[in-house]
Structures are given as structure tokens and as C-alpha cells.
Amino acid sequence: MTATIDWEDPFCGEGNSCFRIGTDAEGNAHIAVAGQEEHHITDSLEALRTLIRDIKAGKADHLL
DSSP states (O other), X not given: OOOOOEEOOOEEOTTSOEEEEEEOTTSEEEEEETTOGGGOEXXXXXXXXXXXXXXXXXXXXXXX
């Protein structure tokens, strides 16, 4: 059975792809390119928080 994912609005970097972040009732985090949510990556909420913090700190800005 596939978990129901609550997707947030897309986040779009300037001139880059748009990403969507979502969560499910089991406490998992999901990230996908907007429009391709069926091909998402799943990890823990803490892993997603770490990724977002690193992006905001400029450690992974090449991803956006």
C-alpha cells in the first residue's frame, strides 16, 4: 500500500526546476521535481530538514 503524501506548493529556484516537498502519516519526508511526484525520493523528516538547512546555508545551492 502506498502512503498518501501531503505535497506542499512547489519551490522554484531562479531559472531552475521546481521542487515539491511532502510528508506522510508515517513521518516520512518526500521530495520530487514538480509535476513528477510519482518519481519522488523518500527519507526521514530529519534528513529533509538537514538538506533544507544545508541549501539555505549555501552548502548545496548547486541543487537549486
